[in-house]
Amino acid sequence: MAPKAIIAPSILSADFADLGADCRRTMEQGADWLHVDIMDGHFVPNLTFGPPVVAKIRKHVDKPSAKYGRGTFDCHMMIAEPKKWVKEFKNVGCDLYCFHYEAAFSSAAESPEGKSDAKTNPKELIRYIHDQGMLAGIALKPATGVEVLTEILESSDEKDRPDMVLIMTVEPGFGGQKFMASELPKVQELRKKYPELNIEVDGGLGPGTIDQAADAGANVIVAGSAVFGAKDPSEVIALLRKTVDQKAGKL
Numbered sequence: 001m002a003p004k005a006i007i008a009p010s011i012l013s014a015d016f017a018d019l020g021a022d023c024r025r026t027m028e029q030g031a032d033w034l035h036v037d038i039m040d041g042h043f044v045p046n047l048t049f050g051p052p053v054v055a056k057i058r059k060h061v062d063k064p065s066a067k068y069g070r071g072t073f074d075c076h077m078m079i080a081e082p083k084k085w086v087k088e089f090k091n092v093g094c095d096l097y098c099f100h101y102e103a104a105f106s107s108a109a110e111s112p113e114g115k116s117d118a119k120t121n122p123k124e125l126i127r128y129i130h131d132q133g134m135l136a137g138i139a140l141k142p143a144t145g146v147e148v149l150t151e152i153l154e155s156s157d158e159k160d161r162p163d164m165v166l167i168m169t170v171e172p173g174f175g176g177q178k179f180m181a182s183e184l185p186k187v188q189e190l191r192k193k194y195p196e197l198n199i200e201v202d203g204g205l206g207p208g209t210i211d212q213a214a215d216a217g218a219n220v221i222v223a224g225s226a227v228f229g230a231k232d233p234s235e236v237i238a239l240l241r242k243t244v245d246q247k248a249g250k251l
């Protein structure tokens, strides 16, 4: 059976001039995690913010007291050199470091320990993230099929296995885009093969699209514009949670 619903508002749609207050408020409104979108202007054609901002907002949200607990900072790293930033993000309070498979395979990142292989191995990167004491997530853009993850997800050593897979339901880079239902078969396939896996969906999620995502088996729901733009964000968060838990037979 799928793990319980985790609702992670994306602070991409928060008021960046009042970020601390917006993060506090969304937690009070019932969020489980904060989804923190990091964009570098290379991997995606947009820029957000880096470690100093994460350090500041961390002070507004209590650290989770358990694995996957409330207050988890779910950092979605839309960056070309994911290995390079692991330690920095750990130091500012990131709990879950979710990198893109496509970046891990194309980057010639230089790690603090020295130059990595020209092509960083996603499995090694997962182990490295775990060694720093964070949960590891791996994200797929719409063009990437889930079959690339089979070896990683079935690795015999749990240090090499991700704690979460993120299936993008928009092209990464911007909030407020239209949900791509074409990505849901990936979620279905993963849920069928890995009943316990945390499967996150990100992009265009809200009251109008949650049924499809929950039916497919997603349990970690990112929603930016649908939560921060709502008249009553608590109501939207509660609806997203109820839909996921109901479809998974948990209510």
Ligand SMILES: O=C(CO)[C@H](O)[C@H](O)COP(=O)(O)O
Binding pocket: 010, 012, 013, 035, 037, 076, 170, 171, 172, 173, 174, 175, 176, 177, 202, 203, 204, 205, 222, 223, 224, 225, 226
């Ligand atoms: O990663 C992202 C964009 O690349 C965001 O997390 C995502 O788009 C959330 O925004 P919305 O819910 O408004 O689509």
Ligand SMILES: [Fe+2]
Binding pocket: 010, 035, 036, 037, 076, 202, 222
């Ligand atoms: Fe995101």
